[in-house]
Amino acid sequence: MVFYFSDQPEKPAPSDLDALPPCTIFMWDRHYSDWRGVPLDELSAPANGWTRLNQFGDGEVILFQKQGQCAATPGNTAFTQ
Numbered sequence: 001m002v003f004y005f006s007d008q009p010e011k012p013a014p015s016d017l018d019a020l021p022p023c024t025i026f027m028w029d030r031h032y033s034d035w036r037g038v039p040l041d042e043l044s045a046p047a048n049g050w051t052r053l054n055q056f057g058d059g060e061v062i063l064f065q066k067q068g069q070c071a072a073t074p075g076n077t078a079f080t081q
Contacts, residue, residue, distance in 0.1 A: 017042065022068025026050070030060050
């Protein structure tokens with residue numbers, strides 16, 4: 001599951017990050033995510049279960065993945081972070 005916020009059509013902001021399944025990839029964007037209800041502090045706090053994967057443009061965009069057991073999908077194997 002991937003969420004990204006921009007001026008393009010998107011999925012609605014998740015109301016509860018804890019409810020998202022393990023291995024969800026979240027693309028946080030400095031210009032949109034905070035005002036859409038997903039503050040960087042919430043994703044960055046170690047106790048909240050998100051791992052920072054990478055960042056681009058001096059932190060303009062940051063990729064996070066929710067920790068936990070990932071479900072196997074066709075062509076992919078399950079893994080644990």
